[in-house]
């Protein structure tokens with residue numbers, strides 16, 4: 001399936017110069033959404049995984065159904081100030097602006113193998129911060145899976161040593 005047909009590109013959102021890849025047009029088609037998650041599962045099914053972690057908000061839309069399908073637990077990584085328990089946090093920059101993510105300290109046990117899932121890899125800032133926090137907790141990142149990769153932003157360069165998989169590339 002050509003998933004790009006279902007992804008809408010909106011110029012100059014959220015700021016001038018950004019070509020925003022809008023996945024809401026893909027998500028609203030149940031068959032295409034399911035096929036996208038199944039295709040992501042196929043890319044990572046040979047991996048030994050204990051948990052899947054995904055960053056708020058669109059990482060939940062990919063990571064949670066993937067976790068359910070693979071019979072694994074899901075660890076939400078949230079924007080700072082949203083998680084009620086004890087957290088570790090990381091500041092980062094992304095394609096548009098800066099942000100801070102947080103993860104519950106007790107969400108990953110040392111040695112657990114974690115697959116990261118998100119909708120889109122752009123500069124890699126979000127995922128580099130995610131990896132930093134998972135590793136701070138003793139987790140082992142076994143890979144990162146995306147629906148979309150913006151190859152022209154070289155996010156993979158920031159994630160050297162990580163097994164990166166993406167369904168479609170721009």
Ligand SMILES: O=P(O)(O)OC[C@H]1O[C@H](OP(=O)(O)OP(=O)(O)O)[C@H](O)[C@@H]1O
Pocket residue numbers: 055056057058059093094095096099118119120121122123124125126127155
């Ligand atoms: O590779 P990067 O340059 O870091 O950019 C990629 C991140 O940006 C978007 O999330 P955003 O922070 O906009 O949050 P949202 O999912 O809540 O819209 C996207 O869902 C990725 O997580």
Ligand SMILES: Nc1ncnc2[nH]cnc12
Pocket residue numbers: 018019020021022094095096120122123150
């Ligand atoms: N160009 C883009 N489209 C959608 N989400 C993004 N996150 C970072 N860059 C993005």
